[in-house]
Amino acid sequence: MGYDLNMKVWRGDATGGELVPYTVPVEEGEVVLDALHRIQATQSGDLAVRWNCKAGKCGSCSAEINGKPRLTCMTRLSTFERGETVTVTPMRTFPIIRDLVTDVSYNFKVAETIPAFAPEKRRDDGTYRMQQEDVERGQEFRKCIECFLCQDVCHVIRDHEENKQAFSGPRFFLRYAELEMHPLDTNDHRKLAQERAGIGLCNITKCCTEVCPEGIKITDNAIIPVKERVVDRSFDPVTWLGRKIFRRDQLPESQTPTLPQD
Amino acid sequence: MAAPTGIQSPSRARIAERTLRTDRWWLAPLVTFIGLTAWVAYATARVFQQDHYWVAEFHYLTPFYSPCVSVACTPEAAHFGTILPDHALIPYAAFSLPFLLLFRLTCYYYRRAYYRSFWLSPPACAVAEPHRKYTGETRLPLILQNFHRYTFYLALVITLINTWDAILAFNGEDGFGIGLGNIILVGNVIMLWCYTLSCHSCRHITGGRLRSFSRHPIRYRWWTFVSKLNTRHMQFAWITLGTLALTDFYIWMLASGTWSDLRFL
Incomplete structure (x- = not known):
């Protein structure tokens, strides 16, 4: 009818x-x-x-x-x-x-600042190998369809235009989380997540998760884990000392990619 | 006058309304505001009452007075000694309550709750916040939210103490016994464990910080368990507020002689 x-x-x-x-x-x-x-x-x-x-x-x-x-x-x-x-x-x-x-080009400009996946060397047989549980972990983030609804609803930039310079937004914290949780990636992205992506600006009010049409748990599975990793690096002296003493996870820090000029 | 920002920025679609939402978006923050305010008011009143916290007959100790470390504590209730002086402004459980308060204040769920309902930042999704400036958790004092994991460690110890209290309560003046108070105390402790272990920092510590799950199978199993709890962290946050208040109220009523315990054994 x-x-x-x-x-x-x-x-x-x-x-x-x-x-x-x-x-x-x-x-x-x-x-x-x-x-x-x-x-x-x-x-x-x-x-x-x-x-x-x-x-x-x-x-x-x-x-x-x-x-x-x-x-x-x-x-x-x-x-x-x-x-x-x-x-x-x-x-x-x-x-x-x-x-x-x-004009959603803000998002594409932010995307240019995210480092590319930098895998370790292939094995002698020319392959990369990953176990299923490690593969599954990143799958959720790859469901993103880049509708930018999470970016739209995020009050950090929605209500404060000036923060667009310093803040990447929820969609791109998915990228940081995916890189940080990839067992083959060889870089440490925590400094960039803190200083370039501005994860400290997020106050985890979860609107990004509420509006995601793909049902990605952006806050719980990406933003908070990245925040906790930044805490490991910058705010937790015990973890920092432990990593130094036991020489664990000593990866080079990733850099913002340099793009060819137009 | 400063240039308009946010949704009123000149480059954006010119829409005067703060939000065009037609649903009752204000209801959830209002309920949260009322719920948290009422709980804090009740807890504050009880903590400074400094009475009716111990049921001598059944050895019930309310979690609001555990561990009871003031010299004014009833000796039987002071399981860990008495260290603090007796003063009207010093809670009998001054070694646990401030840390539990910090644990909940820095909790990722409560942060969401009070940023929305108390600070209106934002009051609801796609509803413009009233603040002109926003620096998130990058500066003092909110940068201190990053120490949530340390409050988690302390909360673990305090939950162990609450568990010990619940166990001791099975051994009253007349020996072993079970009453409604025991069931309430144990139920409260189970919920406290669920809330504490479902913490996002706990999830990170158990396995979330790993790059590879397959190289750490035991931690991966732990992480999987904590992740299942973690999806209900918000529910546990509210349930434990309820069980804490209920446990305390029940013991208050018993200790003041208002009603007597329902005994099963």
Whole structure:
């Protein structure tokens, strides 16, 4: 059974904008992105929406629906009461380009500062070997689809633009955690996580975990473990001394990669 | 006037509202605020009451007075000697309570709870916080949160002491016996172990800090066990607040003669 859905969609660009009301005919089982596409097809052909797979795997259609960061393709209309107005705005942490499309290049710039995986030498038979339990540990982090909803909701940069210089954000703490927990990686990333990625700025309020469409336990399995590793290096004299005396885990500290100039 | 920042930064979509959330996002921080405030108020009142903490007949000692180390402690309740002077502002368990308070204050779950509900940083996800500046846990005093693991070590010792109290309580004035008070004390201790061992620092210490699990199979098993508990750390944090208050209240009522213990054996 179809029905008319009341929506408000933010329309505008860097010079200004407003919430524009729409009434859209929708069908049962549809998602918010379907309704946006219908607006685009029948009422406002110039509505800017970024999307790609429509299956929750490309991470393109991130927006804020009734104020919550979500993927529009994975938000079923049945989530809302009939008669409820569904408000869709762009992500409010990143610079606006137009309508629902934001400039997420901040994330790509941060990604450039993360060291690459630096494995030890191959074995004599030319292979790397890892046990299943070590493989499984990093799998969770690789589920990330880079929708940047965790970055969007993180109040460290959402509410404080100036912190973007010093803070990498939850998505990239996944990268640090993955590198730090990789048995074949040969670098110590803790100094970089503290000084370049600014993990001390995170106050673990867990919003990143709440909004992750892949259900990655970002705070418990990545951020807190990295914080604890930073504590090992910088705030725990006993651990520090133990590592020095017993010569354990004496790995070289990783560096921010140098990229070729444009 | 300073330039607008955060969601009102000039480069971002111009939306005046602090949040467009339509659900009752304020309810969870409000409930947390009320719950934690009520518990702290009750605990403070009881700690400084300095009475009704020991049931002589059944050897029940409330965890709020354990270990009882003040010279004013009832001698039978002072299992570890009496060292501290008697003063209205010195808790009888001054060797444990401050450390337990620090353990919970620096706990990764409670941090989330009070940053959200007391400091509104942020009050809820995607709801703008009221503060203009934010430095997280990079400066004093919040940089001290990094010492959580040391408070964990101390909490382990104190949980052992609570366990010892619960065991001693099976041996009352008339010898071995079991009452409702024993069940409450043991239940409280079990929950305290669950909360203490589910700590994120414990998870790190047992195996989380390793790069390779396969090279340390025993620590990996430990880590797996602690990880299972760790997923319920928030629940244990609240359950133990409840069991601590319940245990203390039950013993308070027994010690003051308001009601008598239900005995099974």
